[in-house]
Amino acid sequence: MRAHRPSGARGAGAAPYLFLAPAVVLFTLFTAVPIVYTAYLSLRRTKVSGLGLGRGARREVFAGLDNYRAAVGDGELWAGWLRVLGYGAIVLTVMLGLALLFALLLDSAHVRLARFSRIALFLPYAVPGVVATLLWGFLYLPSVTPLRDLGIDAVLLGPGTVTFSMANIAVWGGTGFNMLVLYTALRAVPRTYYEAARIDGASERQIALRIKIPILMPAIILTTVFSVIATVQVFTEPTALRPLTNTISSTWSPLMKVYRDAFVNGDLYSAAATSIVIAAISLVLSFGFLRVVRDRAFQEG
Amino acid sequence: MAVTTGTAATHRTLRRPLRPYGAAPTAILLLGAVYCLLPVSWVLIAATKSKAELFSTATFAPGTGLAANIADLAAYRGGVFWLWMLNTLVYAGGGALLSTAVSAVSGYTLAKYRFRGRNVIFNVLIGGILVPSVVLAIPQYVLFSSIGLAGSYWSVLLPQILHPYSIYLARVYAGAAIPDSLLEAGRIDGAGHWLLLRRVALPLMMPGMVTIFLFQFVAIWNNFLLPFIMLGDDRTFPLTVGLYTLLAAGANQPALYNLIITGALVSLIPLIALFLTMQRYWRTDLSSGAVKS
Structure with a gap:
């Protein structure tokens, strides 16, 4: 490092670099190297010579973009994307819609039992995805469901309903955290903003729609981007729900297919290519969303 | 999306602008x-x-059947369930402690030092948040296998220490909670960087560090994919993977369902207790520099 005279901490020297060394080393080992290695693996394949028996019969060779071609042309993967698209559309709209609604209601001054509601709504955040799936999964079983007690004969894990049932688990688990993010952002707004509006005769609903939601926009965008990234990678809920129903295939979501390719079929190369495709799609979706939001913001401004 | 605040609110007059709806x-x-x-x-x-x-x-x-269920759970495979609880505590507790330490020191450095490459380092570390974990899981497994550590505690603990969002939170919190004048005074008195970090910065950052610890604890507790990929021996499983394997086995042995449900309840108790007792630390915004009670 070149000797540098900083303005803030005079003569800091090597100290900041030493303090950051653990983070940089961890980043290199567990983020940077794995990314490069995945990209490398995605361009390789196993070449089998002869009958594939004996030493040296299986070699790793350069495959170019073959794995990507296979991933893009894979019908099962596309079917997975379609399933996740339907599932994600439900999860994102319902979860973020409810999170926003609850945050606005909690922030409006005159709600009874607000503290109890806030804690109860945030509680599912403390329940791991596997356990949440397990609890709801049992509640979906025909012999356990409370709907049976009500005399309703519903098939909750059938081919037509399983997407909704799964989306419900994600909504249940995710609403509380997103609500907390939005609620925290709302609490940081000086109350005087609303006083002025009230004196001008604005109703609570108008204050929510015209003042609070625009103020919340950055937080809404942030929670949406994180939710999109998480939804594209959905794995835990369908995996943990599988033992309770036979309507979920082992390749229900793209990430489940990556897992199966890599660890059941032992084909790390095509799994690596598929995981890069998933990463690319989630980046395109989140940046695309940010772009749309930014363009709209500029039009209005 | 409709925000229901009651129709009464639309008829409010200037006289009583604050009345409930x-x-x-x-x-x-x-x-x-x-x-x-x-x-x-x-x-x-x-x-x-x-x-x-x-x-x-x-x-x-x-x-x-509560007593019988708990007895069955405790007896299952020689008490492996308690081992899962202990493992979860090691992964989530140990991982969150290490993560909080790394995040706090990094956040403090990024907030309070001016040095070459500061913004580059910050942006690269934060950029990690956009990397989907799926791209990392396979190579992490292959790399750990190649050094013979796949299946060990380290293979689950180490990849989860660095967390971009925690570093971001720590930086914001350090910026708000540590007055520059205090650091300057310490420097004039001849305190070194290490002493300032230990005696001034970290004590002031303590409330923010609790928040980071809690979020990290839950994030690691919640992570299913990484331990699911890394671990093969059920004595190293955390609760999530253990309960999943019970559920998968239960498809052929419905007798296990009572164990699974009891296990789910027992596994939730510590987390919910932690959650309820630490209410005031659950914050997603640390910019005010203080955790309100």
Whole structure:
């Protein structure tokens, strides 16, 4: 490092670099190297010579973009994307819609039992995805469901309903955290903003729609981007729900297919290519969303 | 999306601008609370049902088998369930401690030092948040296997220490909670960087570090994919993977269902206790520099 005279901490020297060394080393080992290695693996394949028996019969060779071609042309993967698209559309709209609604209601001054509601709504955040799936999964079983007690004969894990049932688990688990993010952002707004509006005769609903939601926009965008990234990678809920129903295939979501390719079929190369495709799609979706939001913001401004 | 605040609010006059509106907001919030408490209250009741009662009695009718269920759970495969609890504590507790330490020191450095490459380092570390974990999981497994550590505690602990969002939170918190004048005064008195970090910065950052610890604890506790990929021996499993394997086995052995439900309840107790006792630290915004009570 070149000797540098900083303005803030005079003569800091090597100290900041030493303090950051653990983070940089961890980043290199567990983020940077794995990314490069995945990209490398995605361009390789196993070449089998002869009958594939004996030493040296299986070699790793350069495959170019073959794995990507296979991933893009894979019908099962596309079917997975379609399933996740339907599932994600439900999860994102319902979860973020409810999170926003609850945050606005909690922030409006005159709600009874607000503290109890806030804690109860945030509680599912403390329940791991596997356990949440397990609890709801049992509640979906025909012999356990409370709907049976009500005399309703519903098939909750059938081919037509399983997407909704799964989306419900994600909504249940995710609403509380997103609500907390939005609620925290709302609490940081000086109350005087609303006083002025009230004196001008604005109703609570108008204050929510015209003042609070625009103020919340950055937080809404942030929670949406994180939710999109998480939804594209959905794995835990369908995996943990599988033992309770036979309507979920082992390749229900793209990430489940990556897992199966890599660890059941032992084909790390095509799994690596598929995981890069998933990463690319989630980046395109989140940046695309940010772009749309930014363009709209500029039009209005 | 409609925000229901009651129609009365639209008729407010200037005379009483702060009066409450209808009962609708309270009712909606309570409905949401009931929805959120439903599965948790069910598991509390279902854990008391015996094998015969689980699939026959009404969903929310308490049963008579709690003691037997807990005894069965404790006896399952020589008490492996308690090992899962202990492992979870090691992964989530140990991982969150290390993560908080790394995040706090990094956040403090990024907030309070001016040095070459500061913004580059910050942006690269934060950029990690956009990398989907799926791209990392396979190579992490291959790399750990190649050094013979796949399946070890380290293979689950180490990849989860660095967390971009925690570093971001720590930086924001350090910026707000540590006055520059205090650091300057310390420097004039001849305190070194290490001493300032230990005696000035970290004590002031303590409340923010608790928040980071909690979020990290839950994130690691929640992570299913990484331990699911890395671990093969059920004595190293965390609760999530252990309960999943029980559930997968239960597809052929429905007798295990009581164990799974009881296990789910027991596994939730410490987390919910932590959650309720640490209420004031659950914040997603640390910019005010202080955690309010």
